[in-house]
Amino acid sequence: xxxxxxxxxxxxxxxxxxxxxxxxxxxxxxxxxxxxxxxxxxxxxxxxxxxxxxxxxxxxxxxxxxxxxxxxxxxxxxxxxxxxxxxxxxxxxxxxxxxxxxxxxxxxxxxxxxxxxxxxxxxxxxxxxxxxxxxxxxxxxxxxxxxxxxxxxxxxxxxxxxxxxxxxxxxxxxxxxxxxxxxxxxxxxxxxxxxxxxxxxxxxxxxxxxxxxxxxxxxxxxxxxxxxxxxxxxxxxxxxxxxxxxxxxxxxxxx
Ligand code: CIR
Numbered sequence: 001x002x003x004x005x006x007x008x009x010x011x012x013x014x015x016x017x018x019x020x021x022x023x024x025x026x027x028x029x030x031x032x033x034x035x036x037x038x039x040x041x042x043x044x045x046x047x048x049x050x051x052x053x054x055x056x057x058x059x060x061x062x063x064x065x066x067x068x069x070x071x072x073x074x075x076x077x078x079x080x081x082x083x084x085x086x087x088x089x090x091x092x093x094x095x096x097x098x099x100x101x102x103x104x105x106x107x108x109x110x111x112x113x114x115x116x117x118x119x120x121x122x123x124x125x126x127x128x129x130x131x132x133x134x135x136x137x138x139x140x141x142x143x144x145x146x147x148x149x150x151x152x153x154x155x156x157x158x159x160x161x162x163x164x165x166x167x168x169x170x171x172x173x174x175x176x177x178x179x180x181x182x183x184x185x186x187x188x189x190x191x192x193x194x195x196x197x198x199x200x201x202x203x204x205x206x207x208x209x210x211x212x213x214x215x216x217x218x219x220x221x222x223x224x225x226x227x228x229x230x231x232x233x234x235x236x237x238x239x240x241x242x243x244x245x246x247x248x249x250x251x252x253x254x255x
Contacts, residue, residue: 001170001208002180002196003195004209006049006051006254006255007050007253007254008054008066008097008250008253009037009040009053009054009252009254010063011034011055011056011064011221012056013056013057014030015060016061016064016137016244017029017209018061019062019083019244020062020087020244022085023242023243023245025239026243029240031126032240033064033241035142036240037064038235038236039236039238039249040248041053043212044214044234044252047214047234048169049254051095054066054093054097057206058088060089062084062090062170062244063087063090063093065117065169065244066094066251066252066253067092067117067165067252068080068087068116068117068133068250069091069094069095070094070098070253071116071119072102072253073121073146073149073255075149076145076149077104078105078106078142079098079105079223080090080105080114080115080116080138081095081108081109081110081138082105083114083115083133083138084115088135098253099100101255108141109141111137112135112137112139112140112147112214113133113135113137114134114135114140114141115133115136116253117133117166117249118131118158118163118165120164120165120168121151121170122170122191123172124151125151125152126142126151126152126153127156127190128155129157129158129161130157131161131162132162138153143155154187156187160180161180165205165247166247168188169204169205169206171206171226171229171231172208174190174192175192175229176188176192176194177193177194177196177204178191178194178204179195179196179204194225194229195225196222196225197221200221202238203215203216204214205247205248206222206226206248206249207252207254208231212232213234214234214248215234215248216237216238216248217237218235223235227230
């Protein structure tokens with residue numbers, strides 16, 4: 001897996017507490033999420049990446065989840081078309097921020113919708129989930145873009161997870177962290193799987209950043225399995241992020 005040099009994050013807005021969620025974990029605390037976000041930024045920096053921190057945008061409560069408005073590769077950027085109406089306008093600030101780093105841009109256009117959280121890249125292969133946020137037309141457009149650029153892509157209808165990456169993460173070296181519907185999914189049969197049990201499902205959303213894998217705190221089994229596979233881990237408290245259906249991958253764009 002290639003090394004990441006850059007990461008984009010966006011500070012949580014005070015309106016974060018009124019963002020979209022399907023969880024019943026209660027309302028997040030703004031002060032606490034701001035602290036957890038700062039710890040996330042520090043952890044990324046400790047992995048040797050340059051972190052660009054975009055200012056909070058009160059107009060978009062969910063805009064801290066910068067993974068959804070874009071899909072990035074080393075060669076090009078795809079500006080997504082987020083499927084939740086209240087989030088769609090987030091893509092403008094992200095495209096502007098990416099202008100400094102990319103020359104080649106593609107766009108997912110309506111009636112295609114797509115959230116970056118439904119896109120998993122594993123080496124030269126993209127898996128694109130069909131969800132409440134990503135429709136067939138959005139997935140088809142992304143597949144066409146990445147295939148034109150020399151990658152392969154497959155489209156997978158999701159059965160249970162909110163976003164594709166809610167239940168799966170690629171760590172490099174053929175190692176795939178899988179939970180729920182992905183454990184026995186034929187699309188991931190050829191990987192060396194790190195299987196996450198039902199009660200630890202939240203920790204399937206973890207991120208490899210250069211020499212470390214960042215995982216949510218409180219999942220000792222997941223930590224053990226990932227370390228056994230040969231990785232060093234960093235644990236972060238994600239309680240206030242989980243309350244809004246977010247995970248570690250959602251909070252950054254890594255490239
Ligand atoms: C939303 O419903 O859009 C946000 N509350 C959570 C987005 C999480 N993003 C992700 O999984 N990529």
